[in-house]
Amino acid sequence: MDLNQITIQSKSTVLDALNKLNQIRQISRLILFVKDEENKIIGSITDGDIRRSLSLDQDLNKSVEEICYKNFIHHIENNGFIDLSAYRDKNIKILPVLNINGTLSRVFDLDIIKSTLPLECMIMAGGRGKRLSPLTDTIPKPMLPLGGKPIIEHNIDRLISYGIKKIYISVKYLGEQLENYFGDGSSKGISIEYIWEDEPLGTAGALKLVDKFNTDHVLLMNSDLFTSVNFEEMYLLLLQEKADMVVASTEYKVDVPYAVFETDDNIVTDFKEKPSYIYQSNAGIYILKKSLIDQMTKNEYCDITDVMEKLVADGGKLVFDPILGFWIDIGKPSDYKQAQEFIKHKL
Structure with a gap:
C-alpha cells in the first residue's frame, strides 16, 4: 500500500481532504492520517469528521489539523506478532502502525488482514x-x-x-x-x-x-x-x-x-x-x-x-x-x- 495515498499534511484544507478521500481505493474505509511538518502522525480524519465540521461552519478552507481526531487508536511498531483481535474487540477497522518517532510505518485493514504472523x-x-x-x-x-x-x-x-x-x-x-x-x-x-x-x-x-x-x-x-x-x-x-x-x-x-x-x-x-x-x-x-x-x-x-x-x-x-x-x-x-x-x- 502506498502510504502517501492515505496521509495528508496538517495544513491542508478540508477541501483537500475531501478530494483525497475520493481517491482512496486500496483500503475498505475512507480515512486519512494527518501528519505534521516532521511527518509525525497527529490524528486521523474521516468523511464523518468532515461532515460534522461542515455542519458547524461550512468552511472548506479550514485546516485538517483543526478537525482531525487526535486520540486515534494506533499500534507502535515492533516488527513482531500483533494481536489484532484486541483491536477488533474495540471495533477498529483501520489500524495505523507508527514507528517509535511517530511516523507511519504501515496500515492494517482489519476487514482484509487476519493476522500479522512473524513467519x-x-x-x-x-x-x-x-x-x-x-x-x-x-x-x-x-x-x-x-x-x-x-x-x-x-x-x-x-x-x-x-x-x-x-x-x-x-x-x-x-x-x-x-x-x-x-x-x-x-x-x-x-x-x-x-x-x-x-x-x-x-x-x-x-x-x-x-x-x-x-x-x-x-x-x-x-x-x-x-x-x-x-x-x-x-x-x-x-x-x-x-x-x-x-x-x-x-x-x-x-x-x-x-x-x-x-x-x-x-x-x-x-x-x-x-x-x-x-x-x-x-x-x-x-x-x-x-x-x-x-x-x-x-x-x-x-x-x-x-x-x-x-x-x-x-x-x-x-x-x-x-x-x-x-x-x-x-x-x-x-x-x-x-x-x-x-x-x-x-x-
Whole structure:
C-alpha cells in the first residue's frame, strides 16, 4: 500500500481532504492520517469528521489539523506478532502502525488482514502430479485453475491475509510457469523466491536449500491444498504449548461394516456393532522451529514425516491443530472435481 495515498499534511484544507478521500481505493474505509511538518502522525480524519465540521461552519478552507481526531487508536511498531483481535474487540477497522518517532510505518485493514504472523513460508510445488494426467501433462498441478485462479494462488492469497510477506516456492516440474505467473511477488505486495530442486528432495528437503530464514519459525505447506486453515491458531498453539512443531490435522473416519470384539485372550468381553473410528491425520501444513531445519543435511532426501519421527524420538514436542473449516487435498481427478464444485458455492 502506498502510504502517501492515505496521509495528508496538517495544513491542508478540508477541501483537500475531501478530494483525497475520493481517491482512496486500496483500503475498505475512507480515512486519512494527518501528519505534521516532521511527518509525525497527529490524528486521523474521516468523511464523518468532515461532515460534522461542515455542519458547524461550512468552511472548506479550514485546516485538517483543526478537525482531525487526535486520540486515534494506533499500534507502535515492533516488527513482531500483533494481536489484532484486541483491536477488533474495540471495533477498529483501520489500524495505523507508527514507528517509535511517530511516523507511519504501515496500515492494517482489519476487514482484509487476519493476522500479522512473524513467519516465512515455503510452499512445496515441484511434484509431477501424475494422477491428474492428462491435465498435468502441460500444466503443473499447482497451476490448475480453481474458481478463476490457480490452486496455489488461493494458498498464497490466504498466507498474505495472515501477514506473511516472504514466500519460497519449491519447484521442479514445469516450474517456469509458476515463475512467469507470480514473478517476484511484488504485484501482490510480497517477496517470492523460487527454490529449484535438481533432484527430488522429499516433502522437506528443499527447506535446506534456503540460504537463511529470517524468522524463528517457518511455515511449510503443500501447494495442492484448498483449505480454510487458520494459520494464526496454529502459530499461537505452537507458542502456547512451547512446542517444536505444530501440524494441521483433518479428521479421517473409518467405518467398520462388522461387529468388533473386545477380547481377553479368546474370550469376548464386549463388542460394538459396525463402529466408526475417527482419527486425526496429517493435513500437509506445518509450522516448525528453524532449529529443526538446521539439523537437516543439504541436498539429502528428507520427508517432513522423517523430521517428525526424529523429533518425537528425540523427546521433542509435536502438537496438532485440527482444521475446523474445509480441507481438500487435490491429488486425483475426483478431488479436483470436488474442489471445483465446492468453490462454486463460496464465490
